[in-house]
Amino acid sequence: MAVKDLADALAEANLSSPMLPENRANPYPIYAFIREHEPVHHAPDGSWVLTRYDHSAALLRDPRFSTNPARLTSGPDPAAMGPIRQVGSSLMMFLDPPDHTRLRSLVSQAFTPKMVESLRPRIQSLVDELLDAVVERGEMDVIADLAYPLPTVVICELLGVPAADREKFKSWSADASRMLDGYLDQAAMDKGMVAGMYLFQYFTDLVDERRRQPREDLLSAMLAAESAGDRLSHAELLSTATLLFVAGFETTMNLVGNGTLALLRNPVELARMRDDPSLVRTGVEELLRYDGPVHVTARIATQDVEVGGELVREGEQAVAILGAANRDPEQFPDPDRLDVGRTANRHLAFGGGPHFCLGAALARLEGQIAFATMLRRLRGLELATAEPAYRDHYVIRGLTELHVRFEAA
Numbered sequence: 001m002a003v004k005d006l007a008d009a010l011a012e013a014n015l016s017s018p019m020l021p022e023n024r025a026n027p028y029p030i031y032a033f034i035r036e037h038e039p040v041h042h043a044p045d046g047s048w049v050l051t052r053y054d055h056s057a058a059l060l061r062d063p064r065f066s067t068n069p070a071r072l073t074s075g076p077d078p079a080a081m082g083p084i085r086q087v088g089s090s091l092m093m094f095l096d097p098p099d100h101t102r103l104r105s106l107v108s109q110a111f112t113p114k115m116v117e118s119l120r121p122r123i124q125s126l127v128d129e130l131l132d133a134v135v136e137r138g139e140m141d142v143i144a145d146l147a148y149p150l151p152t153v154v155i156c157e158l159l160g161v162p163a164a165d166r167e168k169f170k171s172w173s174a175d176a177s178r179m180l181d182g183y184l185d186q187a188a189m190d191k192g193m194v195a196g197m198y199l200f201q202y203f204t205d206l207v208d209e210r211r212r213q214p215r216e217d218l219l220s221a222m223l224a225a226e227s228a229g230d231r232l233s234h235a236e237l238l239s240t241a242t243l244l245f246v247a248g249f250e251t252t253m254n255l256v257g258n259g260t261l262a263l264l265r266n267p268v269e270l271a272r273m274r275d276d277p278s279l280v281r282t283g284v285e286e287l288l289r290y291d292g293p294v295h296v297t298a299r300i301a302t303q304d305v306e307v308g309g310e311l312v313r314e315g316e317q318a319v320a321i322l323g324a325a326n327r328d329p330e331q332f333p334d335p336d337r338l339d340v341g342r343t344a345n346r347h348l349a350f351g352g353g354p355h356f357c358l359g360a361a362l363a364r365l366e367g368q369i370a371f372a373t374m375l376r377r378l379r380g381l382e383l384a385t386a387e388p389a390y391r392d393h394y395v396i397r398g399l400t401e402l403h404v405r406f407e408a409a
């Protein structure tokens, strides 16, 4: 089906682009329609949009595709894709091997399941402290009271960012991460650029400080790697610290927010997870699949590649709609049903291949502890808002606030 035909077919079915703000609350029927009608869709900007699970899973693992925006020779104009694509050339997510492998291996030791497991007691006490502050009120905003502070504090402690500075990151990080959305208006792009500059400056100063006085934190460990030889350039160190920082909480925050909303809208599943705490592992995987925090990731063809009968030419971009892949009925039986006991759940919420989310083990642990503790401690949990509002992001999907009620302790 040609570009115009899909647009017409969508309009006929009373549907529009999943990127539009009015579709934030529920893009899934649109994904299903596109997947059914044109699973490899050639978008008006020249990029290829994949909505099937098998196509996306194969794309992410295919060495013929790169993540380096400099490889892009057609499709979206890099200038229109947000400054992060232009200035972020040393961000690991935009590098190919061998630079990607070198950079990733330097920090990956800090994120192995074993290292992450050692953070369990601290994460548990943090979740307990955050809930202690609200249990007597009988109500809370899940985003402001739990979902935002939890991953922020964890990543700050891991990297070695002083507690006193945490609050100022809130808007910097939100504005900078929005640049991943691509097609932004000038005001949002300027805001993102300024926020990115503040973040880089902040980390430049902090790195200087750690250089003078190393501590037991990830930033000091990265500095040691830098001074041990030419394995890590200064620009790479700064961009990696900033990436970990932003990736560390913009996403996990939305796992807790989107996941709580999904459970509250599916009370039978909420009760299952509350009554059988052993379900928290499969439950968190299911929440990641059902309404994950990251809906899109992209690759650029380094040679002509056939995908689902279409030819993606060298230099063209293929976009994997992870949120659509995760609801593909060919891969997940009854995909629109939340089932906290779902097994064989190989979702793509963390992407795949060499760029598979570096922080997946940490995000999983934070999610498991947050949901298990919330369900155990907050009895009679229910939604206190009819239509929760979504943030103005498409790629990173999450709520601005989520008010809930429960029995006051």
Ligand code: HEM
Binding pocket: 060, 092, 093, 094, 104, 155, 243, 244, 247, 248, 249, 251, 252, 255, 292, 293, 294, 297, 298, 348, 349, 350, 351, 352, 353, 354, 355, 356, 357, 358, 359, 360, 362, 363, 364
């Ligand atoms: C629920 C929470 C999270 C989700 C859903 C998520 C999702 C993703 C996705 C979809 C990608 C792109 C993968 C690809 O293109 O194949 C990614 C990459 C990445 N994530 Fe996460 N993420 C989460 C939490 C975290 C955390 C807590 C950290 C770090 C502390 C982190 C650090 C990274 C990094 C560094 C990359 C780039 C990896 C590379 O290019 O090799 N993420 N994540």
